[in-house]
Amino acid sequence: MKNFLSVNDVSDVQGLVDEALRMKAHPQNSKIGAGKKLGLIFMNPSLRTRVSSQAAALNLGMEVIVLNTSGDSWQLEFEEGAIMNGKSAEHVKEAAAVMGQYFDVLGVRTFPSLQNREDDYSEKVLYAFVKYAGIPIVSLESATLHPLQSLADAITIYENSVSINNRNPRVVLMWAPHIKPLPQSVPNSFAQWMNAWGKVDFVISHPQGYELDKQFSQNAPVINDQEEALKDADFIYVKNWSSVNDYGKILPVEENWMLTNKKLKLTNKAKVMHCLPVRRNLVLSDEVLESEASLVIEEAGNRVWAAQAVLSSILKNG
Amino acid sequence: MKNFLSVNDVSDVQGLVDEALRMKAHPQNSKIGAGKKLGLIFMNPSLRTRVSSQAAALNLGMEVIVLNTSGDSWQLEFEEGAIMNGKSAEHVKEAAAVMGQYFDVLGVRTFPSLQNREDDYSEKVLYAFVKYAGIPIVSLESATLHPLQSLADAITIYENSVSINNRNPRVVLMWAPHIKPLPQSVPNSFAQWMNAWGKVDFVISHPQGYELDKQFSQNAPVINDQEEALKDADFIYVKNWSSVNDYGKILPVEENWMLTNKKLKLTNKAKVMHCLPVRRNLVLSDEVLESEASLVIEEAGNRVWAAQAVLSSILKNG
Amino acid sequence: MKNFLSVNDVSDVQGLVDEALRMKAHPQNSKIGAGKKLGLIFMNPSLRTRVSSQAAALNLGMEVIVLNTSGDSWQLEFEEGAIMNGKSAEHVKEAAAVMGQYFDVLGVRTFPSLQNREDDYSEKVLYAFVKYAGIPIVSLESATLHPLQSLADAITIYENSVSINNRNPRVVLMWAPHIKPLPQSVPNSFAQWMNAWGKVDFVISHPQGYELDKQFSQNAPVINDQEEALKDADFIYVKNWSSVNDYGKILPVEENWMLTNKKLKLTNKAKVMHCLPVRRNLVLSDEVLESEASLVIEEAGNRVWAAQAVLSSILKNG
Numbered sequence: 001m002k003n004f005l006s007v008n009d010v011s012d013v014q015g016l017v018d019e020a021l022r023m024k025a026h027p028q029n030s031k032i033g034a035g036k037k038l039g040l041i042f043m044n045p046s047l048r049t050r051v052s053s054q055a056a057a058l059n060l061g062m063e064v065i066v067l068n069t070s071g072d073s074w075q076l077e078f079e080e081g082a083i084m085n086g087k088s089a090e091h092v093k094e095a096a097a098v099m100g101q102y103f104d105v106l107g108v109r110t111f112p113s114l115q116n117r118e119d120d121y122s123e124k125v126l127y128a129f130v131k132y133a134g135i136p137i138v139s140l141e142s143a144t145l146h147p148l149q150s151l152a153d154a155i156t157i158y159e160n161s162v163s164i165n166n167r168n169p170r171v172v173l174m175w176a177p178h179i180k181p182l183p184q185s186v187p188n189s190f191a192q193w194m195n196a197w198g199k200v201d202f203v204i205s206h207p208q209g210y211e212l213d214k215q216f217s218q219n220a221p222v223i224n225d226q227e228e229a230l231k232d233a234d235f236i237y238v239k240n241w242s243s244v245n246d247y248g249k250i251l252p253v254e255e256n257w258m259l260t261n262k263k264l265k266l267t268n269k270a271k272v273m274h275c276l277p278v279r280r281n282l283v284l285s286d287e288v289l290e291s292e293a294s295l296v297i298e299e300a301g302n303r304v305w306a307a308q309a310v311l312s313s314i315l316k317n318g
Numbered sequence: 319m320k321n322f323l324s325v326n327d328v329s330d331v332q333g334l335v336d337e338a339l340r341m342k343a344h345p346q347n348s349k350i351g352a353g354k355k356l357g358l359i360f361m362n363p364s365l366r367t368r369v370s371s372q373a374a375a376l377n378l379g380m381e382v383i384v385l386n387t388s389g390d391s392w393q394l395e396f397e398e399g400a401i402m403n404g405k406s407a408e409h410v411k412e413a414a415a416v417m418g419q420y421f422d423v424l425g426v427r428t429f430p431s432l433q434n435r436e437d438d439y440s441e442k443v444l445y446a447f448v449k450y451a452g453i454p455i456v457s458l459e460s461a462t463l464h465p466l467q468s469l470a471d472a473i474t475i476y477e478n479s480v481s482i483n484n485r486n487p488r489v490v491l492m493w494a495p496h497i498k499p500l501p502q503s504v505p506n507s508f509a510q511w512m513n514a515w516g517k518v519d520f521v522i523s524h525p526q527g528y529e530l531d532k533q534f535s536q537n538a539p540v541i542n543d544q545e546e547a548l549k550d551a552d553f554i555y556v557k558n559w560s561s562v563n564d565y566g567k568i569l570p571v572e573e574n575w576m577l578t579n580k581k582l583k584l585t586n587k588a589k590v591m592h593c594l595p596v597r598r599n600l601v602l603s604d605e606v607l608e609s610e611a612s613l614v615i616e617e618a619g620n621r622v623w624a625a626q627a628v629l630s631s632i633l634k635n636g
Numbered sequence: 637m638k639n640f641l642s643v644n645d646v647s648d649v650q651g652l653v654d655e656a657l658r659m660k661a662h663p664q665n666s667k668i669g670a671g672k673k674l675g676l677i678f679m680n681p682s683l684r685t686r687v688s689s690q691a692a693a694l695n696l697g698m699e700v701i702v703l704n705t706s707g708d709s710w711q712l713e714f715e716e717g718a719i720m721n722g723k724s725a726e727h728v729k730e731a732a733a734v735m736g737q738y739f740d741v742l743g744v745r746t747f748p749s750l751q752n753r754e755d756d757y758s759e760k761v762l763y764a765f766v767k768y769a770g771i772p773i774v775s776l777e778s779a780t781l782h783p784l785q786s787l788a789d790a791i792t793i794y795e796n797s798v799s800i801n802n803r804n805p806r807v808v809l810m811w812a813p814h815i816k817p818l819p820q821s822v823p824n825s826f827a828q829w830m831n832a833w834g835k836v837d838f839v840i841s842h843p844q845g846y847e848l849d850k851q852f853s854q855n856a857p858v859i860n861d862q863e864e865a866l867k868d869a870d871f872i873y874v875k876n877w878s879s880v881n882d883y884g885k886i887l888p889v890e891e892n893w894m895l896t897n898k899k900l901k902l903t904n905k906a907k908v909m910h911c912l913p914v915r916r917n918l919v920l921s922d923e924v925l926e927s928e929a930s931l932v933i934e935e936a937g938n939r940v941w942a943a944q945a946v947l948s949s950i951l952k953n954g
Contacts, residue, residue, distance in 0.1 A: 045392075047385060047387070048416060051383055051417075054383050055383070055420050179403050276408070276416060277407050277408035278408070278409075279402035279403065279406075280395070280402045280409050280411075281399070281401040281402060286399060290411075297419060298419075300415075300416040301416070304419070304420065
């Protein structure tokens with residue numbers, strides 16, 4: 001693997017899931033990263049992604065240096081030909097190239113503005129690092145995708161599907177309410193991975209107006225009736241996202257889409273997933289989160305093995 | 319040792335002091351932490367505790383990941399059953415459980431509000447991590463106690479008591495002035511450790527109104543007259559704290575309780591301790607801090623061996 | 637080497653350049669830092685200096701702990717005899733001495749106020765750490781100098797001078813425009829190193845009013861006419877700085893001193909250097925930065941070997 005920006009960089013999704021599970025079984029078996037340096041640039045705060053990526057790298061023997069650039073410490077310019085007499089003190093052309101001098105692999109985390117769809121969906125920040133750093137780039141979540149999360153999700157589904165024989169597990173990506181407009185990166189990426197993996201019966205369920213971009217959701221069936229979507233589900237992947245069409249907006253939804261134990265009874269004893277952090281009793285009820293159905297902690301734990309399999313694959317290529 | 323939240327987690331205080339001194343003599347003798355990860359969560363800024371804990375863990379071969387969550391980056395919910403439609407984005411139930419997936423040992427630093435005594439003294443933040451993380455928790459100072467500091471203090475007293483024979487050293491915990499309301503965690507913890515250690519003749523001295531909580535001070539004699547308290551003292555542990563009874567308040571005190579060289583002459587050539595940071599010429603005079611009597615730098619240095627002994631004891635148990 | 641505060645701490649500049657180039661050829665050959673701890677204190681934000689210093693230390697096997705004290709987390713008192721009843725919570729006497737307990741080597745980054753020349757040029761912050769820490773101090777840029785940058789600059793000039801025979805390369809330190817008042821630390825330090833190195837034909841060029849302090853520029857010729865200064869130049873070191881005489885001020889300059897390809901044609905095919913970050917099309921044009929003439933990325937990369945040679949020299953001494 002050269003870069004890890006989306007599932008499109010993965011030639012064999014199942015192979016990567018298998019590799020991650022080998023690492024989970026023997027976390028510190030390979031020191032392929034010894035003497036190598038991983039830089040982690042966070043343009044927005046992160047705890048889960050930072051810690052799991054750092055833990056993964058340490059397991060491989062890499063040294064990790066974290067750069068938190070949230071706040072005003074590093075306002076980068078991205079425009080070609082800009083006369084830089086304003087706020088930005090450094091162009092990404094230099095910033096990325098310099099990081100390329102210091103590290104062997106670079107992780108970059110950036111968020112969408114949720115103001116300008118074209119701008120966000122162009123992924124200009126991530127691609128600028130790919131273009132100018134000259135070293136492998138790992139997305140730690142970008143404006144439209146979160147592939148490390150999706151790989152951890154695939155691992156979790158795979159681990160919890162062993163009892164399902166002779167058919168693919170039915171996986172429902174289900175919209176949930178929230179009080180803030182959230183990025184589409186997690187649902188976009190989850191849809192893209194489920195489609196590419198091809199080992200699940202994948203369905204998307206959301207209120208009208210919350211359609212995902214077709215480049216990610218592709219031909220996955222969309223069910224706007226929550227009760228109908230729950231039927232026969234083996235996994236419910238719960239997540240809020242803001243509207244793509246009315247970009248970045250929260251649209252009025254009449255029914256309460258929060259997942260409860262009562263609704264879970266409509267499923268095929270489905271397991272419940274969420275990328276965390278989750279707002280209790282808004283997105284998911286206490287009773288669901290504290291039931292046997294919840295996989296959220298295990299799923300968060302699998303972030304380490306996802307990152308470790310990705311870093312290992314990149315280092316093997318280098 | 320399973321957790322390290324207070325002296326109550328320590329079966330043998332003198333044994334732990336001895337272990338710390340063995341580590342001071344040979345800092346990198348044991349790599350018992352190799353391949354283990356320590357997370358350090360700071361909900362409030364820290365320099366001394368962070369660096370000394372990190373240094374201790376590195377000496378043992380552990381990998382350390384620091385999480386500074388001060389600011390608004392990680393507002394946790396602690397209420398049972400909360401409908402999380404406000405500021406808090408994650409419940410401690412998930413937050414702690416996820417950290418438990420990533421680390422082998424977790425250090426947590428939290429501070430009191432100094433607004434609500436019952437709330438602070440319940441130690442809800444620290445205990446929530448103990449309850450939900452599923453891994454050993456080390457207090458890096460909590461709302462009411464600072465056990466790593468107190469262990470370093472015991473080490474320092476022990477090292478400087480070698481010339482005192484046939485009797486216990488007389489140790490006076492002495493209140494000092496300050497311009498801000500400060501927590502009671504250091505004096506509470508110091509009192510608790512001195513009482514549990516049982517190897518010192520322990521006395522508390524403060525102006526009326528600054529009584530400590532009896533659960534920590536126990537039967538230690540309290541002397542409200544500073545001059546009387548100084549007599550025969552071998553160690554003066556200087557520290558400001560705000561009122562417990564009139565919770566979190568600074569009460570008017572007529573006399574100036576700042577320790578000076580003149581007052582020190584009343585003692586048995588006492589050594590002077592303070593946990594730092596110390597405001598010069600408010601809490602302690604320049605002349606005391608720069609005299610032979612001051613142990614404050616040595617005491618701060620002993621924070622490393624205190625943390626190292628605690629981490630080692632936890633790792634041995636694991 | 638005991639401390640690294642300026643070129644005056646270096647007995648043999650060429651020897652240090654040679655040592656850095658040996659490290660560039662074999663980055664992880666020596667683990668002289670194994671078991672040693674480097675503290676990096678940043679009183680102002682830093683990315684390049686932090687990452688390159690950290691990378692250098694890791695190459696030598698050192699453990700690194702970074703302390704970002706920008707913001708209000710650690711307001712230090714520097715005045716002798718101060719009654720600390722204001723904002724400062726700790727005196728540098730304790731702060732530095734405590735850091736000296738935790739680390740083997742301490743890097744310190746501080747910036748000038750640009751308000752009070754005497755104060756800035758006294759380097760009180762850096763010298764206080766030297767006085768009170770009791771361990772070797774490395775300047776990570778101080779109020780008036782940036783010696784790690786200058787060593788990286790010397791390395792870069794040396795590497796790119798191989799084709800120049802029978803004479804010294806002509807190196808021009810050239811002022812450039814900026815929209816903010818910047819420190820003089822980089823030009824001061826560059827001038828001091830070029831003078832001490834003695835292997836270059838060194839010239840300074842700036843508009844009138846931007847004279848550098850003679851203690852650093854010494855007898856280096858000053859040319860106020862930019863075109864004249866460009867003639868026969870082999871290296872142009874471009875950098876803005878604020879006025880020393882009208883301290884910290886931006887003075888009106890009629891001509892546009894931004895370096896362009898057109899101006900570069902007046903030189904002896906000069907290479908262009910800048911310490912970065914650089915504001916494009918204000919300090920340097922896009923066309924210069926993207927031409928073969930630009931050494932800025934290579935120069936930033938050399939920061940690692942500069943720091944590594946310095947740390948190694950200090951560790952050998954210890």
